[in-house]
Amino acid sequence: MLSSWIVRVPCSTSNLGPGFDCLGLALGLWLGVRATAITGSRNELVRSGEGLADLPGLERDLLVMAFERARASHAFDGCFRFEVSSEIPIGRGLGSSGAAIVAGALLARAIAGASVSDEALLAACVELEGHPDNVAAALRGGLTLCARTAPGRWSVLAPELSPAIGFALAWPRNPLETPRARAALPASVPFHDASENPRRLAFLLEGLRRGDPELLGFGGEERLHVRYRLPLLPGAERALAAGRAAGAWLTTLSGAGSGLVALGPHDAMEAVAEAMAGELESSTGLGIGRVLHPVFGEPVVLKQ
Numbered sequence: 001m002l003s004s005w006i007v008r009v010p011c012s013t014s015n016l017g018p019g020f021d022c023l024g025l026a027l028g029l030w031l032g033v034r035a036t037a038i039t040g041s042r043n044e045l046v047r048s049g050e051g052l053a054d055l056p057g058l059e060r061d062l063l064v065m066a067f068e069r070a071r072a073s074h075a076f077d078g079c080f081r082f083e084v085s086s087e088i089p090i091g092r093g094l095g096s097s098g099a100a101i102v103a104g105a106l107l108a109r110a111i112a113g114a115s116v117s118d119e120a121l122l123a124a125c126v127e128l129e130g131h132p133d134n135v136a137a138a139l140r141g142g143l144t145l146c147a148r149t150a151p152g153r154w155s156v157l158a159p160e161l162s163p164a165i166g167f168a169l170a171w172p173r174n175p176l177e178t179p180r181a182r183a184a185l186p187a188s189v190p191f192h193d194a195s196e197n198p199r200r201l202a203f204l205l206e207g208l209r210r211g212d213p214e215l216l217g218f219g220g221e222e223r224l225h226v227r228y229r230l231p232l233l234p235g236a237e238r239a240l241a242a243g244r245a246a247g248a249w250l251t252t253l254s255g256a257g258s259g260l261v262a263l264g265p266h267d268a269m270e271a272v273a274e275a276m277a278g279e280l281e282s283s284t285g286l287g288i289g290r291v292l293h294p295v296f297g298e299p300v301v302l303k304q
Contacts, residue, residue: 004036004304005110009103010295011088012095012137013169013254013261018200018222022146024095024137026295027167031099033063034083035107043067044081062097066104066128070121074112089288091175093255098134101125102299106139110301118298123152132156134255141297143208161294162211166266168248170239170276171259173286176232181256184228193223213249216263220250233258235283239276246275 011029015021038044043064063082088096105125109116118139125135132146136156145157200219207215230237236253239260243251247268254261260280262272273289281287 002037004034005107005301006032006034006304007103007106007110007299007301008032009099009106009138009299010141011099012134013093013167013259014095014131014133014137015093015222015225015253015255016261017204017220017250017252018197018224019133019145019204020197020222020224021131022133023144023201023204024133024146025143025161025167026137026141027094027169027292028295029087029094029169029290029292031084031086031088031096031103033103033107035067035111036081036083037078038081040079043079062128063100063104066101066125067108068104069128070105070108070116070124071112074108074114074116076112080111089171089175089259091177092171092259093176093253093257094169094171094259095134095138095255098125098129099138101128102135102138106299106301110303119154122154122156126154127152139298141295141299143294145205159205160209162209164211164265165208165216165263166269166291167294168243168262168264168269168273168276168289168291169254169259170243170262170273170280170287170289171254172233172235172280172284174258174284176229176256176258178256180232181229184232185225186228189224197223213264216249220252220263222252225256226253229253229257235280235287236260238283239279239287242275242279243272246271248272251276 009031010026012024014024016023126132136144143161149155204219240251243262248262248264250263269291277287277289
């Protein structure tokens, strides 16, 4: 029997409120990967379902790239077949690439049986992803706040998250390609906006800790990217307003978009998801809404 290793990695919402490029949260949409040792001269990637099969160019091989980078320092040989299934929609700001990178790195560490620290693994994942918020949330679980402490070194905090907060997602027919999302950002922002963002982040973190609607609403407003990216997303502004009208305390872009995330009381989240998805469907021809729960803890690799 050939050995197999299995891992499930959650999606993540990032840029949460004013937590631009630093605040992420793991949520329960999953990327699943089975890595099986095979006889052959190259790795194989078998794609199924929505997910990695839709990524363009080199991005679709991020899982294998992460695996190969991680095992370069572990010194184990052999080729592997990676069977991939994913619930995470592509290009909707839900960390599909971050989940793929984390899955590849975790599989390499498990197969090697190496005692690689989470800090070193995170640094390797950030190097490939380019920013820390999605990979940190996918790797650590829960709410994560990241800062670089030195070249190649990252510090991660796990802010408290109130169980009173429910979460809803919605995404439209079309993804928002990363180059377009980045090109929408200005080269500079007004000083007032730059200084206001960290003030709001402090209130947001306290609102997340308490489950306080007023703090979440005030603290969730941000000044660095949402206003510049909303014009790229048909129906998104109306969908965010519809989510708040349906009972959400905070609605904003998930990552860079095109997905949206809402926070509010658990008993309102179904209505919030439906309201946001309805507005997106009216503008793009498709709107999908989901109520999700936070995922805590590091993904576990199982050997079979």
